Amino acid sequence: MAESGRAGSIPQLSGDRAIKKQHKNGILLLNEPDTSVREALKFLLEGEGWNVKTVENCEELIESVRTLDVVAVISESSLPDCPPEEVLERCKQLGAPVVFTGHDLPLQGAVDLIRQGALDFLDKPFPQSRLLDLLERI
Amino acid sequence: MSRDPLVCIVDDDEAIRESLRLLLYANGLGSQGYTSADAFLADDGAREFDCMLLDIRMPGTDGLELFRELRRRQVAYPVIFITGHGDIPLAVSAIKQGAWDFLTKPFREGELLEKVSGAIAHYRSARRTLLQRQKVQQRLESCTPRERDVMRLLAEGLPNKGIAEALGISPRTVEIHRAHVMEKMAADSLPALVRMVGMLGADSSPEAAPPVSD
Numbered sequence: 001m002a003e004s005g006r007a008g009s010i011p012q013l014s015g016d017r018a019i020k021k022q023h024k025n026g027i028l029l030l031n032e033p034d035t036s037v038r039e040a041l042k043f044l045l046e047g048e049g050w051n052v053k054t055v056e057n058c059e060e061l062i063e064s065v066r067t068l069d070v071v072a073v074i075s076e077s078s079l080p081d082c083p084p085e086e087v088l089e090r091c092k093q094l095g096a097p098v099v100f101t102g103h104d105l106p107l108q109g110a111v112d113l114i115r116q117g118a119l120d121f122l123d124k125p126f127p128q129s130r131l132l133d134l135l136e137r138i
Numbered sequence: 139m140s141r142d143p144l145v146c147i148v149d150d151d152e153a154i155r156e157s158l159r160l161l162l163y164a165n166g167l168g169s170q171g172y173t174s175a176d177a178f179l180a181d182d183g184a185r186e187f188d189c190m191l192l193d194i195r196m197p198g199t200d201g202l203e204l205f206r207e208l209r210r211r212q213v214a215y216p217v218i219f220i221t222g223h224g225d226i227p228l229a230v231s232a233i234k235q236g237a238w239d240f241l242t243k244p245f246r247e248g249e250l251l252e253k254v255s256g257a258i259a260h261y262r263s264a265r266r267t268l269l270q271r272q273k274v275q276q277r278l279e280s281c282t283p284r285e286r287d288v289m290r291l292l293a294e295g296l297p298n299k300g301i302a303e304a305l306g307i308s309p310r311t312v313e314i315h316r317a318h319v320m321e322k323m324a325a326d327s328l329p330a331l332v333r334m335v336g337m338l339g340a341d342s343s344p345e346a347a348p349p350v351s352d
Binding site: 105 | 225227230233234239242
């Protein structure tokens, strides 16, 4: 039976999706400073057939969007040296959809990001299925 | 839009409704309050609003349900939710479904006014554009297919001779069509005509005109 874990715990592949696992084109960029969350998300996404590139900082994120075939960006929004508004603006210019994750952002911040065109905002901890469903629909 | 701006308030808390009403009134904005979603829906003659302030948690039909009903009815004015909780997934979901913005209680008066007046300004501007486009669309439909061909080529910058060649008709015929087009479209200059064609989208035929949305 499918078990949806919370980001940060050991993820389980859902039964349905295991069948559809295939090599997907393009790259997901992951900007997540918390090591255990990052590893868990990477494991989850790669298990679903995604190519995942993790980035260390904002510059690397933007550079990667510029130079690589990026399907979507998953970025933590509560990073002081990586303001989500700027990430969103640059990614919009470059045509890359952005999903923000957050653990400290006030409600208005999340609302504003969506209004400005972010694909979604996932308040941590979030069910993995939500992220996976979202990415399937891009 | 000539009538004064009108804000709709749907909130079961009378104290909140009243304080919102007074605050809006003090800033030149009229409002109409409803005690519940059902009361609002029952008011068939609900006047035209420019904006709605909607409490997200109400007994009976809650704010989100009402919002979904409004979307179903293709209500176009912006809806600003009022919430007491910092429920991020709920807020994100509402915005993704098309809500305009959120206010969390206790809200600063300045913030409320800013959001409401911003929403109203946006809505009015969008309405103006929509009505203009509808007017242009109507004028377009009064043109014959050949007139539309001429109009499209005019908007692309072709001279009469070029249009005549492209369509396989005489320049004199093009002139006649051109005169009709300018009159039917109520365009007093070529740039004005180009702007109108631009409003309708790349193809000037009615079938290809973009769907009008809020």
